[in-house]
Amino acid sequence: MSRNDSTDVVVIGSGFGGAIPAYRLAAGGARVEILERGPWLTGDDFDHDFKFGSSSTRAFEFTMGDGMNVLGGNCVGGGSVVYFAAMPRAPRYVFGRRGGIGERMWPRTIDRDALDPWYDMVAESLPITRQDWDDVTYSGGLFAAACSRAGRTANPVPAAIDRDRCTNCNWMMSGCRFDAKRSLLLNYLPAAVVHGARIRPLHEVQRITRTGDGYRVHYNTVDEVDYRVVTGSGTIDCKLVVVAAGAAATPVILQRSEEDLGAMPEAVGRYFSGNGERLNTAVVDEDKVRELLKLDRGDGRAYEAYQIGKGPVCASWDKLDGSLPEFSRYSLEQLYFPPGFGTILAQAPEAAGPTWFGTEKKEMLRRWQSWLTIFIMSEDDNEGVFGPPPETGNADRVSQQMLSRGALSYRPSADTRAAWKRADEDVRDILERDGLARVMPWNDEVIGAYTVHPLASCRIGDDPETSALDDTHELRGHPGIFVTDGSAVPGALTVNPAFTIAALAERAVPGIVAAAGRRGLPVRYVAEPPPSVSSSAWARTADR
Numbered sequence: 001m002s003r004n005d006s007t008d009v010v011v012i013g014s015g016f017g018g019a020i021p022a023y024r025l026a027a028g029g030a031r032v033e034i035l036e037r038g039p040w041l042t043g044d045d046f047d048h049d050f051k052f053g054s055s056s057t058r059a060f061e062f063t064m065g066d067g068m069n070v071l072g073g074n075c076v077g078g079g080s081v082v083y084f085a086a087m088p089r090a091p092r093y094v095f096g097r098r099g100g101i102g103e104r105m106w107p108r109t110i111d112r113d114a115l116d117p118w119y120d121m122v123a124e125s126l127p128i129t130r131q132d133w134d135d136v137t138y139s140g141g142l143f144a145a146a147c148s149r150a151g152r153t154a155n156p157v158p159a160a161i162d163r164d165r166c167t168n169c170n171w172m173m174s175g176c177r178f179d180a181k182r183s184l185l186l187n188y189l190p191a192a193v194v195h196g197a198r199i200r201p202l203h204e205v206q207r208i209t210r211t212g213d214g215y216r217v218h219y220n221t222v223d224e225v226d227y228r229v230v231t232g233s234g235t236i237d238c239k240l241v242v243v244a245a246g247a248a249a250t251p252v253i254l255q256r257s258e259e260d261l262g263a264m265p266e267a268v269g270r271y272f273s274g275n276g277e278r279l280n281t282a283v284v285d286e287d288k289v290r291e292l293l294k295l296d297r298g299d300g301r302a303y304e305a306y307q308i309g310k311g312p313v314c315a316s317w318d319k320l321d322g323s324l325p326e327f328s329r330y331s332l333e334q335l336y337f338p339p340g341f342g343t344i345l346a347q348a349p350e351a352a353g354p355t356w357f358g359t360e361k362k363e364m365l366r367r368w369q370s371w372l373t374i375f376i377m378s379e380d381d382n383e384g385v386f387g388p389p390p391e392t393g394n395a396d397r398v399s400q401q402m403l404s405r406g407a408l409s410y411r412p413s414a415d416t417r418a419a420w421k422r423a424d425e426d427v428r429d430i431l432e433r434d435g436l437a438r439v440m441p442w443n444d445e446v447i448g449a450y451t452v453h454p455l456a457s458c459r460i461g462d463d464p465e466t467s468a469l470d471d472t473h474e475l476r477g478h479p480g481i482f483v484t485d486g487s488a489v490p491g492a493l494t495v496n497p498a499f500t501i502a503a504l505a506e507r508a509v510p511g512i513v514a515a516a517g518r519r520g521l522p523v524r525y526v527a528e529p530p531p532s533v534s535s536s537a538w539a540r541t542a543d544r
């Protein structure tokens with residue numbers, strides 16, 4: 001079955017980059033259709049389970065590449081549904097980064113001062129709050145104590161979490177059933193729907209073609225259980241397209257559209273950054289925790305609390321220092337990864353046999369409650385390149401849900417490797433002192449690098465040679481197509497990126513409103529924050 005519709009604006013993807021323009025354009029009077037390839041889940045759908053068909057397998061996509069694997073959201077709300085809600089602003093020096101190309105990556109119009117008012121809007125809308133030491137969990141406290149003993153500082157991480165509602169259940173990656181995690185399901189998306197925007201879940205965009213006065217967006221509908229099965233197709237004609245399918249998908253859609261739209265800017269599908277990420281797993285010696293750090297839970301246990309908490313609550317930002325040279329700046333964030341990829345791929349420290357399976361790994365798993373994961377976000381060199389797009393979809397799906405193989409290849413440069421090595425050694429220096437823990441850095445030899453923060457595959461910038469978008473996020477050579485997701489961010493941020501992606505999306509909206517005006521659409525810019533709703537109330541009223 002095929003259908004053809006028309007509207008003013010089509011938004012592709014419903015994560016931070018899609019939801020924010022969708023709300024503001026709908027509130028300003030535009031007719032908006034949001035196409036989302038994943039299912040539409042809300043509070044009551046979020047399971048505390050990993051079985052097939054639970055929210056854990058429905059809401060995720062793990063895309064394997066050559067040298068780089070990307071984990072991302074695959075549902076209405078995108079990454080905001082599965083994220084850990086750590087929301088720091090990008091440090092000032094980030095906006096002056098030059099990287100391997102040797103020239104400023106960010107447009108000259110954007111620095112921290114210019115972005116702060118847009119950060120403020122997002123902070124008010126989600127909202128984002130400061131966490132205090134009282135909110136820091138055992139694992140966060142353990143990392144902070146280890147940092148302090150090593151002469152370092154650590155701080156609670158600002159988060160989009162309603163602290164009064166949070167139960168510390170640590171099921172962040174399966175969606176929050178308590179409405180404590182401030183995902184886009186609680187603010188921008190319901191507000192967009194109130195203003196007439198329509199969300200179409202299980203609609204996977206394939207390509208964009210040109211019409212007489214705008215664009216035609218082509219999609220397939222996919223089965224709600226087996227995402228490999230196409231159940232229909234259709235098109236929507238529109239005046240403007242906002243592409244926000246995430247940095248692992250946006251370049252694929254644009255590359256496939258080249259045949260009809262004409263040549264894409266050289267930077268589409270190039271300069272991908274994995275935000276310089278590494279996962280270091282430490283196995284802590286409980287006796288040393290008591291002896292060296294003087295920590296005690298009061299019930300005979302010193303720590304044994306890896307599983308208690310709410311994602312990252314504590315980070316060391318000593319190296320977010322603009323006076324340091326590029327590739328030596330990074331943050332170290334304590335993190336919890338539930339059983340799954342993070343546990344399977346964690347390597348046994350100093351194993352004599354295989355590191356990610358075998359007897360030593362089994363022994364390591366037995367001590368799982370004594371783990372501490374330290375997440376490194378450093379500066380990489382934008383080495384990722386997307387190859388030719390697959391025939392359909394963003395990547396070739398290899399199972400009903402969750403797993404696909406994509407066309408991204410990533411060969412870390414010497415600078416990136418040096419940055420990873422510095423950060424790895426720093427984690428060791430903090431945690432291995434006097435035998436407190438044994439640390440195993442992420443080992444690329446098993447599956448290559450890995451990121452939950454894909455960035456920069458279709459980036460903003462001043463130089464048309466190295467940036468696909470101008471500083472208004474319009475795709476060079478294709479007026480009326482805007483890209484507002486993580487792919488627009490020029491490079492690694494050395495901190496979690498969602499807040500910056502959201503702030504950039506907010507900043508892009510006035511330019512999109514102006515473009516709508518040039519096409520005769522009577523859209524005005526609306527600055528009011530979206531009202532908050534509960535996800536179960538929305539589930540009852542929304543036409544899913």
Ligand SMILES: Cc1cc2nc3c(=O)[nH]c(=O)nc-3n(C[C@H](O)[C@H](O)[C@H](O)COP(=O)(O)OP(=O)(O)OC[C@H]3O[C@@H](n4cnc5c(N)ncnc54)[C@H](O)[C@@H]3O)c2cc1C
Nearest residue numbers: 013015016017037078079084085086205485486496497498
């Ligand atoms: C486990 C995990 C934890 C994280 N924790 C944090 C954190 O604590 N702090 C932080 O800052 N960031 C975190 N992130 C990263 C954060 O979620 C992303 O940076 C952010 O969501 C990216 O926003 P985006 O708009 O670029 O893309 P997304 O949020 O990924 O949205 C893109 C949307 O487009 C949809 N889509 C893709 N292809 C198509 C298509 N062809 N047609 C239609 N729709 C499509 C996707 O299903 C998705 O819903 C985390 C990510 C993960 C996976």
Ligand code: SF4
Nearest residue numbers: 166167169170176310
């Ligand atoms: S830890 Fe808190 S915010 Fe996270 S899923 Fe549980 S209740 Fe929600």
